[in-house]
Amino acid sequence: MYESANVSDDADRTAFRRAEKNYKLYYEQDSKFSRKKKKLPKPVDLSSVLDFNSISQDFNRTGVLPDGIRVAEADSQVFCIENRPGFYFIPNALSLEEQCKWIKESLMTFPQPPNRTNHNAIYGPVTDLFESAKGNKVLVQEDTNIWKFYDGEEAIAKAKQRSCKSVSASVLLRKLRWSTLGLQFDWSKRNYDVSLPHNNIPDALCQLAKTHAAIAMPSGEEFRPEGAIVNYFGLGDTLGGHLDDMEADWSKPIVSMSLGCKAIFLLGGKSKEDPPHAMYLRSGDVVLMAGEARECFHGVPRIFIDEENADIGALESELSHESGDFIAEYIKTSRININIRQVIPLEAILMTWKLTGVNQYLGCKAIFLLGGKSKEDPPHAMYLRSGDVVLMAREARACFHGVPRIFIDEENADIGALESELSHESGDFFAEYIKTSRININIRQVF
Ligand SMILES: O=C(O)CCC(=O)C(=O)O
Numbered sequence: 001m002y003e004s005a006n007v008s009d010d011a012d013r014t015a016f017r018r019a020e021k022n023y024k025l026y027y028e029q030d031s032k033f034s035r036k037k038k039k040l041p042k043p044v045d046l047s048s049v050l051d052f053n054s055i056s057q058d059f060n061r062t063g064v065l066p067d068g069i070r071v072a073e074a075d076s077q078v079f080c081i082e083n084r085p086g087f088y089f090i091p092n093a094l095s096l097e098e099q100c101k102w103i104k105e106s107l108m109t110f111p112q113p114p115n116r117t118n119h120n121a122i123y124g125p126v127t128d129l130f131e132s133a134k135g136n137k138v139l140v141q142e143d144t145n146i147w148k149f150y151d152g153e154e155a156i157a158k159a160k161q162r163s164c165k166s167v168s169a170s171v172l173l174r175k176l177r178w179s180t181l182g183l184q185f186d187w188s189k190r191n192y193d194v195s196l197p198h199n200n201i202p203d204a205l206c207q208l209a210k211t212h213a214a215i216a217m218p219s220g221e222e223f224r225p226e227g228a229i230v231n232y233f234g235l236g237d238t239l240g241g242h243l244d245d246m247e248a249d250w251s252k253p254i255v256s257m258s259l260g261c262k263a264i265f266l267l268g269g270k271s272k273e274d275p276p277h278a279m280y281l282r283s284g285d286v287v288l289m290a291g292e293a294r295e296c297f298h299g300v301p302r303i304f305i306d307e308e309n310a311d312i313g314a315l316e317s318e319l320s321h322e323s324g325d326f327i328a329e330y331i332k333t334s335r336i337n338i339n340i341r342q343v344i345p346l347e348a349i350l351m352t353w354k355l356t357g358v359n360q361y362l363g364c365k366a367i368f369l370l371g372g373k374s375k376e377d378p379p380h381a382m383y384l385r386s387g388d389v390v391l392m393a394r395e396a397r398a399c400f401h402g403v404p405r406i407f408i409d410e411e412n413a414d415i416g417a418l419e420s421e422l423s424h425e426s427g428d429f430f431a432e433y434i435k436t437s438r439i440n441i442n443i444r445q446v447f
């Protein structure tokens with residue numbers, strides 16, 4: 001998904017790839033700059049980048065929107081793109097205070113184990129990365145899979161004495177590319193691994209995600225934040241065009257919050273051949289991708305860290321007293337994106353559907369109780385009728401369940417059709433049996 005992992009897929013052949021190249025950071029080759037120490041970024045034509053910040057300001061002033069853009073609901077400050085149903089842009093959704101809070105959490109608590117980061121693969125779980133970077137500590141390899149932070153001097157001595165590998169915490173913080181919250185996403189398998197130890201997503205972040213997700217949710221349903229990926233971008237970092245297709249239910253939105261330096265976001269179509277819309281993402285903007293938009297390629301080809309374009313003046317001064325300026329210094333050249341997902345839909349765990357054919361029916365209606373992981377969790381009660389199938393997978397395997405009741409009276413048993421279909425079998429014997437019975441076959445993969 002990241003640029004480095006995905007460079008060769010389609011070279012310049014697709015419209016998406018061409019747009020990525022167009023906005024990506026390149027430096028001037030010109031000889032007149034080569035003698036200067038500071039490399040100059042190549043100028044980029046930004047004239048067709050949508051700016052929802054100014055679209056929203058103009059709309060509030062004049063009531064006019066550019067072609068192809070509309071508001072999600074009258075009087076809302078949520079914008080949609082006509083040919084990308086399911087995509088929502090909420091400019092300035094997060095207050096300055098909220099932005100500061102989630103930047104701090106993204107650096108100080110989200111990378112803490114059991115949450116995983118890109119550093120796990122090499123160093124194992126790294127605890128207190130932020131504090132160690134602030135304290136100029138160095139991570140030293142103690143044994144094959146054991147790394148520990150030491151104060152600078154101490155680390156140099158240790159590394160010399162035992163000629164072991166070491167890396168400074170500030171380099172590791174700079175190279176932090178992602179961390180995962182809630183259900184852990186395993187990048188090597190590109191899937192969620194519900195067996196990995198995890199903490200729940202913090203309540204305040206869940207609440208924020210629920211509030212902003214509401215407009216993109218199927219009516220009557222509330223968003224359930226179960227997993228989140230936090231992406232960290234430094235200058236030159238990009239996120240290559242991709243789909244987020246590992247969640248079971250695409251009708252639920254991904255809630256994506258931008259923090260720090262301004263970026264360009266590309267929203268393509270279902271094929272990489274569809275020319276993407278380019279738009280700015282600023283600190284505090286929230287984007288929702290639900291329904292059809294879940295099938296659209298998207299990526300981040302560029303972040304801006306120069307004062308003129310980064311657009312984080314207010315944020316910087318708000319953060320300037322936090323952790324001795326350390327957070328402000330980090331965010332001046334960085335962007336953080338938190339994207340929050342509903343991973344396991346109840347509907348997928350408890351998928352019930354009707355079988356077709358004569359052998360589908362297995363008798364009288366019953367009540368099925370599906371509890372939680374503790375018997376204290378109030379169970380869901382549901383009817384199971386002849387022909388229904390229930391799948392219990394993943395987390396649901398750890399849920400208490402049972403059948404407290406079957407109905408054999410004509411009105412409730414719901415097997416009229418079954419009875420008459422069976423009435424000629426074995427001289428009515430089957431029909432007589434099933435009129436007052438329920439059969440459940442459950443098939444298991446044991447190994
Ligand atoms: O950084 C962004 O705005 C997009 C992030 C994203 O698409 C992802 O993590 O799947």
Ligand SMILES: [Fe+2]
Nearest residue numbers: 242243244298
């Ligand atoms: Fe994505």
